[in-house]
Amino acid sequence: MLQDPSKKYRPFTPVALRDREWPNKVITTPPIWMSTDLRDGNQSLFEPMDGEKKMRMFKMLCQIGFKEIEVAFPSASQTDFNFVRTLIEEKHIPEDVTIEVLTQARAHLIRRTMESIKDARRVIVHVYNATSQPFRDVVFGMSKDEVKAMAVNAVTLVKELSADMPETEVVLEYSPETFTATELEFSLKVCNAVTAAWNATPERKVILNLPTTVEVATPNVYADQIEWMHRHLERRDSIILSLHPHNDRGTAVASAELGLMAGAERLEGCLFGNGERTGNVDLVTIALNMYTQGIQPGLDFSDINAIGRTVEDCNQLPIHPRHPYVGDLVFTAFSGSHQDAIKKGFAAQKAGDPWNVPYLPIDPSDLGRNYDSVIRVNSQSGKGGIAYLMESKYGITLPRRLQVEFSGVVQQHTDANGGEVSASDIWQLFSATYLEPAEQVRYGGHHLFEHGNGQGIRLSIEIGGVSYLLTGEGNGPIDAAIRALRGADIELQVRSFEERSISASVNGGEASACAFIEIAAQGREFYGVGMDTNIVTASIKAIVSSLNRSHMACTAPQLSRLSA
Known part of the structure; x- marks a missing residue:
């Protein structure tokens, strides 16, 4: 039995805000979205992303529509520093996208951070220091005035170094870390000192980010804190008020939505809620919550499966099957009564009418998904x-x-x-x-050969009774086989690939390896399965299986430039 909590834990003191206005507000426009998947999300992984995965994630975030992306903590590691330099020097940053870098409020870390952004067009430099009483007394051993001075000195240094970088527009973001556990009056004093030190103006706004570094109270308390700050901040017309909720109490989405009602204009988080401890706020859930209320969020999740698979691969973390909107089972009904109601709802739904299908708050087809009963x-x-x-x-x-x-x-x-x-x-x-299956494409055989740092393949297949020899090169046998097929005008994209051993005899057969590949073709997704004693052969058979299942029209004219 749990011990008496009143002897160990103290309830959070509510905000004295009797005339609060946020309960009567509704969200009508999306916030400025800022993804921290590459920084806050990445630092929380068992195995942080390598350069290839970080680049793949960055490009996907740009395609989704994020205009602000926190890409690294460049003073924390050479890997992060190098990634920022790669983005800038190799010109991977779209003109309408601003990268963001994070640094603690310490001089040597700030200088290293500013080195990393040299020659960038526009960068948000995000400076933070903790402000709550446990950090002041236990971690730092500082007074309130000293903690405030730490923030002001850091901002002043960023301002001075920015003046030496006229080619780069530097936007300041400041976070009083542990904001939700800090006395509001002190948070206000520090934030006002920061905006004054930066000399924020309506033309040169500062981002003030008020994080729930750790959730310590119910979401309504966070909304009260945000509205109180929104009302009392000096130079309010020169401030972009930002939120960064974490999910320690499991209420980050609610905290973010109420915080937006309370006056915030910007939101930081991760796709599908990755991040330290229980994670950052889930930006996909919030954006699609808005979408179901008739608000265009400005982020494109029309192919949610592809986004989910990329995030799972880059983070090496599975998305929960019951995760809102993207979980493998959220558009699957096991209950007979649910199946019946959904089936009737689809039958009654007319094109052009508002969405009104029981048990489904969103049309799965809007996300590139379907309803699987x-x-x-x-x-x-x-x-x-x-x-x-x-x-x-x-x-x-x-x-x-x-x-x-x-x-x-x-x-x-x-x-x-x-x-x-x-x-x-x-x-x-x-x-x-x-x-x-009824085979239009039949596997004949293959031969692998080394090619540079990768591998090549000569693939013998039969299409419509005609034999072809295809050649491709890639970073492995699967990639090489896919490239060989693409060279034959057979377009497909790999969504996922898994290989497993077979732990029992299959009808007395000798197959010991099984490969599963999921491809996207003709606007749909198909699985293929291959079995063999050799895993590479099983994998290629799985590719052929997926092609047959997609019913692709692989005709001889499409392959006319190949030798039979």
Whole structure:
């Protein structure tokens, strides 16, 4: 049993704001979005992103529509410093995008940070120092005046160094770290001193970022704190008021939405809520919450699957299957009554009418997804679930999205034939769908060869009864095979790839490796599966399987420039 919390924890003192206005406000426009996936998100990973993944994430954030992206903590590591230099020197930053760099309020770190941004067009330099009583007394051993001086001295140094960089427009951002646990009057005093030291004007605004570094109270308290600051800040017309909520109490989204109602104009967070401890606020959820209320968020999540797969790969962290909007199961109903209501809602929905389908707050097609109604084999009948039977009977562990896709095949079978589905029925359906489909493309063989720092492949395939020899080069056999097919005008994009050993005999066969590949083609996504004793062969068979499943029109004229 938990001990008496009143003996160990003290409740947070509410803000004395009896005439608060935010409860009567509504969000009508999106905030200025700032992604910190490459900094706050990256520093919280088991294995921080390497340069290739950071670049891939940066380019995706630009494509989504972020105009402000915090890219690094350049004084913290040579890796971060080099990434900033690469972005600038190789001109990867679009003209309408401003990068942001973070530094503590310490002179040598600020100087190193300013070195990293040399020759950039426009940069936000984000300076912070903690201001709450535990940090003042325990961590720093400083008085309030000394903590305020730390902030002012840091801002003054950034201002002086900026004057020596006329080619770069430097925008100041200041965060009183641990704002939510700091006395409001002191937070106000520090922020006013910072804007005065920077000499902020309406033409040269300063970003004041008020973070819930750690959530210490309910979201309404944070909204009160933001509204209080919004009302009392000096030079308010020269300030962009920013939020940076964390999710320690699980209420970061609510804190952000109420904070925007309370007067903030800018929001910092990560895609899908990655970040220190329980994470930063989830920008995808907030943007799509706005979208469901008729507000165009200005961020493009129309291909949410591709974004999710990229984030999972770069962060090496899975997105929860019940995550709002993007989780693998959020558009899947297991309940029969839910399936019935959704089915009737789709039937009644007319083009041009407001969205009004039960259980679905958003049209899945707006996100490039569809509604997957999953038929579950009743485990209490002794048949087990589809995934359970495939693993326990045949030793094949299906990726979750393949489970959802294949369950639709099972559903079609049960709708047409009725009755229960046995383990052998499921295997026959799986084999016919993925391993032995009506083949337009047939695998013949392959030969690998070394190429520079990568690998090349000569791939023998048969298309419509005609044999072709395709050649491709890439960073590995899968990449090389994809490039070989693209050279034959067969366009496809790889969404995900997994390889696994088979832990049981498959109908007495000798296959020991199984590969699963998810591709995007013709505006849809398809899985392919390959099995073989050799994992590379299994992987190439999986690619061929995915092509056959996509029903691509691979005709001889498209391959006319190849030798048979």
